[in-house]
Amino acid sequence: MKRIYSKLIEVSEKPLKTAELIGGKYIVVNLLGKGSYGYTYLVNDQQENLLVLKQLRKYKMLEESGRNSFKREANILKTLNCSAFPTFYEHFEENNKQFIVMEHKKGSTFEEIIFRENISYTESSAFNELYHILHLVKYIHELGFIHRDLRIPNILKNDKEYFIIDFGLARKLEDQTSLIEKKVNHLEKQLYREIAFKSDFYALGHFLLFLLYSSFEPISKKKRSWEEELQLTPIAKKVLRKMLQLDEPYAEVQLLINDVKECI
Known part of the structure; x- marks a missing residue:
């Protein structure tokens, strides 16, 4: 009732x-x-x-x-x-x-940048954007918080400034998962919402894919995975697989920053 x-x-x-x-x-x-x-x-x-x-x-x-x-x-x-x-x-x-x-933070989402401003990202430029954003995530993580909602609408850019907004789902690292969150049985949502640093990296992995696909030109209607469709360097693929938790995920943000720097 x-x-x-x-x-x-x-x-x-x-x-x-x-x-x-x-x-x-x-x-x-x-x-x-x-x-x-x-x-x-x-x-x-x-x-x-x-x-x-x-x-x-x-x-x-x-x-x-x-x-x-x-x-x-x-x-x-x-x-x-x-x-x-x-x-x-x-x-x-x-x-x-x-x-x-x-x-009120003034800026554009990367969806607006890609579709309104007609910007497309190469592998190097996409990783460069991620590199700047990760330094903001590092600040959040060093305070002991996980954002848990690093989706495209919550990351803004204004010229050379970057902003992260909407901390409604953020948690302290030591917070216990609520009963409601424990009931989530959809794997992808669990990966986004887990109270762990790697959940922010997972979300940013999807953010990075969004940027990389801005310059993708399909040659077939056949559905394929991002690893098959995107022509990426081995280090870029390694970073993405770790961010998306297909391989052992990054334990902390500085390790990810170090690898992202190699992709720029």
């Missing part, structure tokens, strides 16, 4: 409206995105600064794990004292709704 009630709340919930005033000082500009845990909005504050407002979904507020996850994200953002990640501003509750306010 509780699950049915939660599902009804989930499907009936509506996001905030444009121009709605939140917290007495934030005006909603538009909805940026919607996920299983929250809505994300672009907002203006009283000084006309563009910020990001994240709202915890109502049905997630019914669950202790959902409320804890939202608080955890706020605490992680407070810890990240680096311009490559959104600055935390405040965490508050209003009308039984929880919100986090953070810096």
Whole structure:
């Protein structure tokens, strides 16, 4: 019964409206995105600064794990004292709704770079992008966090600057896997969500494949694996296989950085 009630709340919930005033000082500009845990909005504050407002979904507020996850994200953002990640501003509750306010990072996703700007990546240039991103991941890992959601929408580039956003699924390395996460039986999702450094490398392996396929020209309609389709050097293939956990995965980020440097 509780699950049915939660599902009804989930499907009936509506996001905030444009121009709605939140917290007495934030005006909603538009909805940026919607996920299983929250809505994300672009907002203006009283000084006309563009910020990001994240709202915890109502049905997630019914669950202790959902409320804890939202608080955890706020605490992680407070810890990240680096311009490559959104600055935390405040965490508050209003009308039984929880919100986090953070810096708006201006940049393009690599999907936008490839398809809107018509950029394609060679093996060397793709690994060069990964090299820069891995230094941000190193900062996160050295603080004892795993991001666990290093997908294309959460990695931004603005000229020569790189940003990682959305720490909603991030965990401390010593965190115990929740009961909900233990129920995940899809292998690929387990590899993305495991509370281990290698889960971030796995996600970045798929990110790297996305870049490499930007310059791929198919010569056959026959479905083949990336190892058959992409013409890669032996070291590049070795790195990808380790990132994707097809071979013994990297134990820590510096080892991966060292190998990626050889591919540039």
